[in-house]
Amino acid sequence: MNKPIRILYVDDSMLDRELVRDVLEREHSGFQIVEAKDKREFMTRLAEGNYDLVLSDLHILGFQGLQVLDTVKAQYPSLPVIIVTGTGTEEMAVEAMKRGAVDYVIKTPHHIRRLPMTIMAALAKQRLEEERRQAFEALQEREQQLRSLAESLEDRVRQRTEALQEKHEEVRRLASALTLAEQAERRRIARLLHDDLQQILYGLRVRLHVLGLDFSVDIAPGLAEHLDYIKESTERAIDVTRTLSAELNPPVLKGEELEAVLQWLVQHMHEAYDLMVHLKVEGNLKVHSEDKRLFLVQLVRELLFNVIKHARVDEAWVEAYSDKGWLIIRVEDQGVGFDPEKVQRRHWKNSLGLFSVRERLQLFGGRMEIDAQPDKGSRITIATPLEREIPE
């Protein structure tokens, strides 16, 4: 058995109340009627609460039917109200519906008899309304959940991305600190070689020279041979230390002009390694940072060493120019060439130079292109942003 439907019925006409109660309680057992005949009773009963529906006449002692409607809607917005009246006009009906009445019933025997159906329909409509509202709220809630989920996802992606970028930046800083440290160390060793070791060797050579002048070969036979040997070894030691210190820290790097730096390198490669390098520099290219000049010279030198070691020729071409904000340096030879794919796949020991060139270039936002084929020579192009300095 279902719970009875509790109805608060507000009407000052005893006759009407009986009529309605008769229809609702006697003919349809599912209703339980609580009656109020005036404003005071209505307020008291309403406060007791727990109704499924309110029926109200339009004219009650001390009260207007629409005020009943307003009071109910103010306290229980979802409690349905049906207006029952014997005198109402069409305008009144429209006004009642506007203010939230669920139906409007004329007090004729026919309509009163139909009241149970009207009430059931109002409740069904109310229930549907409630379900729709709940579904809508649930939908809104899900939407809110989804939105915040999406936001938190975005947040997490952003956080991860930031963390990754930070790591990347850190690695880049470390790598460039390492490169700078390496260059500082090179300079230190170059200074040691030049300032200490070479001076001792020069001094030694002058003494050997003076010794040769002061002692006659006649006095000590065989002395000349020893002296020549020592002189020759000293010369060799001087050559070795000079080459080494010049390679570690080329003196020409004090100037900003790339052409002068590359000319020094060309001359150096010719004198020290017998490699003939044809140089072509377009325009007045300047590299302001000494570190970057040293870096570029080291790169080009390594590429030229590759020509000597692997291309097995004694001639190479170096070209430098600027193109759309990039400084381009190209090193070419007509030697035995190689298969770039193979070199990249196998990580050959002797191709390490090329890989370290590429890695170090990336530190400066630069890149490298390898254009080579077996037996057709090789062409390596390196590009660095013109305006960018070494990262501090």
Place this chain on the structure above:
Amino acid sequence: MKSKIFVVEDHKEMRQAYALLINREPDLEIYDMAVTGEEALEKIESDPPDLVVIDLSLPGGMSGLKLIKQLHEDRPNLPLLVVSGHDDVYYAEGVLQAGAHGFVDKKEAPYVMVDAIRRVLQGEQYLSERMRQKLENRKTRPLN
């Protein structure tokens, strides 16, 4: 009368070598020496020599190049012979422009040094054959 040679050189070994090399020549003598550019300027100002031998890489605030410029400005007729451990044309050009009269690479044989001193004393400009060729190459090297 021996020509008075002043040597500016921060390496002890080289100062001793210059003394041995120069003092055995009948017409030359080491007159005084300095370790830094500042010391050289001070000594030369009070008692000028006939020729100054200058090591290009000097310690302290005054580089060899600055010393050359200063001496040349103070005494345009004082012969200056520059000695360097770097044989780059880049350097040779720079010191000649700054006012030096000769450039000797330390790599050259010791007798070259004595020869260079005598020539600069006679008012000639001195460059070793090697360096002269390098300078020529630099000026005439085609760009491609």
